[in-house]
Amino acid sequence: MPILIKLFLSFALIGVGAYGGGLVIIPLIQHELVNSQGWLTFNEMTQLISVAQMTPGPIAINAATFAGVRIAGLPGALVATTAVVLPSILMLSLLAPLMERISTNTHVRQLRVGVQIGVVSLIIFATWSYGSGIVGGWLDFAVSALAFTGLVLTEGRVHPVLFILACGFLGLWLF
Amino acid sequence: MNCFVPYRSVFWTFFRIGLFTLGGGLVMVSVMRHELVFKRRWIEEEDFLAEMSMATLVPGVIAVNVAFLQGRRMRGWRGALIAVLGTVLPSVCVILMVVWVALPFFAHPGVAAFLRGCALAVAGQLAFTSYLFARKYLMSLANVALCAVSFLMIVLLKLHPIWAVITAAGIGYFCAQLSAANDDSSESTLN
Numbered sequence: 001m002p003i004l005i006k007l008f009l010s011f012a013l014i015g016v017g018a019y020g021g022g023l024v025i026i027p028l029i030q031h032e033l034v035n036s037q038g039w040l041t042f043n044e045m046t047q048l049i050s051v052a053q054m055t056p057g058p059i060a061i062n063a064a065t066f067a068g069v070r071i072a073g074l075p076g077a078l079v080a081t082t083a084v085v086l087p088s089i090l091m092l093s094l095l096a097p098l099m100e101r102i103s104t105n106t107h108v109r110q111l112r113v114g115v116q117i118g119v120v121s122l123i124i125f126a127t128w129s130y131g132s133g134i135v136g137g138w139l140d141f142a143v144s145a146l147a148f149t150g151l152v153l154t155e156g157r158v159h160p161v162l163f164i165l166a167c168g169f170l171g172l173w174l175f
Numbered sequence: 176m177n178c179f180v181p182y183r184s185v186f187w188t189f190f191r192i193g194l195f196t197l198g199g200g201l202v203m204v205s206v207m208r209h210e211l212v213f214k215r216r217w218i219e220e221e222d223f224l225a226e227m228s229m230a231t232l233v234p235g236v237i238a239v240n241v242a243f244l245q246g247r248r249m250r251g252w253r254g255a256l257i258a259v260l261g262t263v264l265p266s267v268c269v270i271l272m273v274v275w276v277a278l279p280f281f282a283h284p285g286v287a288a289f290l291r292g293c294a295l296a297v298a299g300q301l302a303f304t305s306y307l308f309a310r311k312y313l314m315s316l317a318n319v320a321l322c323a324v325s326f327l328m329i330v331l332l333k334l335h336p337i338w339a340v341i342t343a344a345g346i347g348y349f350c351a352q353l354s355a356a357n358d359d360s361s362e363s364t365l366n
Binding site: 010013015016017018019022023026027028031036039046047049050051052053054055056057058059060061062065066067069070071072077078081084085087088089091092093095096102103107108110111112113114115116117118120122123124125126127130131134135140143144145146147148149150151152158159160161162163164165168169170171172174 | 192193194195196198199200201203214216225228229230231232234235236237238239240243244247252259261263265266267269270271273274283285286287289290291292293294295296297298300301302303304306308312313318319321322323325326327329335336337339340341342343344345346347348
């Protein structure tokens with residue numbers, strides 16, 4: 001299969017799975033691009049996520065463009081970015097006229113509760129699989145723990161990007 | 176409030192939001208609300224909130240979903256596509272610049288150390304998100320059990336992570352169905 005079609009399918013799958021916020025795409029990207037296809041190394045993926053977080057715009061779009069251009073140049077970037085938004089746009093186009101009825105439907109609401117719990121397990125899984133990949137020693141662990149503690153103590157009052165930048169400078173000094 | 180908004184204004188409004196908002200989709204949605212509802216008064220608050228809940232019903236990038244629905248409200252299908260394009264284009268341009276200009280420097284020891292620090296912070300951020308979600312959704316034993324089952328599905332069977340969501344949705348749906356059916360019968364006997 002040509003690489004652009006493979007890229008399209010991978011990112012369409014990532015777009016379908018991204019349910020409930022930007023960070024949910026981390027486990028999907030790790031699975032699709034690193035473990036399953038081998039297009040990126042784990043280290044390249046962590047750089048991609050960091051850059052996607054620190055640049056403006058939705059994380060999923062930034063990550064798709066970044067990975068697409070790394071894997072197959074400019075056409076790759078366009079294909080990956082289109083693929084990541086296409087499934088939800090198609091779904092919205094089909095469902096938008098019926099949305100009033102769907103969002104109050106009890107079956108849909110019940111399904112939604114399950115989906116939310118699935119997303120929680122996905123995020124816990126991502127914390128483990130991403131964390132065990134990047135944390136290689138006590139010093140690494142201390143940096144991650146510091147970011148975690150800072151986020152818990154400030155509880156959303158401080159922009160998360162500031163913590164990422166702060167740890168970047170800490171890394172510059174430590175590593 | 177059916178004021179006429181030119182395509183040009185739709186595009187540039189979403190483009191500006193896409194270019195100047197750091198921190199991902201949910202932050203962008205709150206900026207969109209501020210711009211479209213309060214500042215420009217193109218959309219009623221009530222309509223915006225209704226469409227925001229629709230946008231979270233469908234998977235995908237939340238900011239793009241909201242842009243699509245608001246664009247459609249303002250100028251129909253063409254408006255929807257223009258709003259999506261406006262939201263996505265700044266990200267694509269900025270990332271292409273980063274890759275073409277900055278990527279050669281990623282191997283530089285200083286830059287690599289900086290990025291490593293950032294990546295470690297992302298691990299902390301994931302742990303923090305787990306904590307927030309767990310506090311919100313895992314407050315009953317049934318929910319914890321469902322979460323554990325879907326977690327074990329992907330860890331033990333090494334399935335695609337998307338199966339965690341599919342499993343939880345499936346089991347959650349049928350279990351909730353059962354209890355809902357019981358509620359109905361108890362209600363009917365009471366009446």
